[in-house]
Amino acid sequence: DAGITQSPRHKVTETGTPVTLRCHQTENHRYMYWYRQDPGHGLRLIHYSYGVKDTDKGEVSDGYSVSRSKTEDFLLTLESATSSQTSVYFCAIRVAGNLYNEQFFGPGTRLTVL
Amino acid sequence: SQELEQSPQSLIVQEGKNLTINCTSSKTLYGLYWYKQKYGEGLIFLMMLQKGGEEKSHEKITAKLDEKKQQSSLHITASQPSHAGIYLCGAQNQAGTALIFGKGTTLSVSS
Numbered sequence: 001d002a003g004i005t006q007s008p009r010h011k012v013t014e015t016g017t018p019v020t021l022r023c024h025q026t027e028n029h030r031y032m033y034w035y036r037q038d039p040g041h042g043l044r045l046i047h048y049s050y051g052v053k054d055t056d057k058g059e060v061s062d063g064y065s066v067s068r069s070k071t072e073d074f075l076l077t078l079e080s081a082t083s084s085q086t087s088v089y090f091c092a093i094r095v096a097g098n099l100y101n102e103q104f105f106g107p108g109t110r111l112t113v114l
Numbered sequence: 115s116q117e118l119e120q121s122p123q124s125l126i127v128q129e130g131k132n133l134t135i136n137c138t139s140s141k142t143l144y145g146l147y148w149y150k151q152k153y154g155e156g157l158i159f160l161m162m163l164q165k166g167g168e169e170k171s172h173e174k175i176t177a178k179l180d181e182k183k184q185q186s187s188l189h190i191t192a193s194q195p196s197h198a199g200i201y202l203c204g205a206q207n208q209a210g211t212a213l214i215f216g217k218g219t220t221l222s223v224s225s
Contacts, residue, residue, distance in 0.1 A: 043202065043204075043215040045212050056202075090156060092157075094156075102162055103147075108156050
């Protein structure tokens with residue numbers, strides 16, 4: 001258990017509304033990630049962070065923004081949700097400094113945009 | 115950009131049978147990660163392979179890395195219903211900043 005929680009776990013919203021998903025970790029890992037998982041596409045990187053206020057774009061960043069004001073929290077915001085953003089969103093942390101640099105994942109947030 | 119292709123996309127095996135899942139990279143592999151996902155849940159890290167020819171085992175699951183073929187295989191011996199789920203392979207992107215993933219292989223085990 002890498003101490004990763006995501007909130008909310010489920011959300012239904014309407015097109016055009018803003019949505020913020022939260023990822024919280026308890027172990028002070030530097031790297032945090034947001035992925036989305038869709039049938040036929042697998043897991044795709046949205047944004048990642050390599051420290052407080054240090055973020056960068058991933059493969060599918062359009063329509064998303066992120067913020068990291070504290071080490072433990074990484075927020076993903078959909079400024080104006082669209083139906084194409086209906087997906088399952090996973091947060092991950094990277095255990096840097098050991099041999100494998102493996103990523104550990106949170107339980108996911110299922111978002112439905114109507 | 116690098117892509118990971120998994121095969122098969124899905125398979126159904128009878129309990130007790132062996133099976134193999136393959137993951138092939140379009141570019142040089144610098145470490146290959148295997149994850150398992152139960153439906154509706156997050157990904158569970160299984161193992162990571164770093165060097166060509168490396169082989170690791172976790173319970174009845176064995177993974178191998180063939181660096182020359184840019185390929186990894188995941189072999190399950192004597193499958194059980196608890197092995198059912200989605201298996202995903204991942205590899206570090208070129209910048210080394212994140213993982214990219216294959217689309218996954220869905221495994222069903224019938225009893």
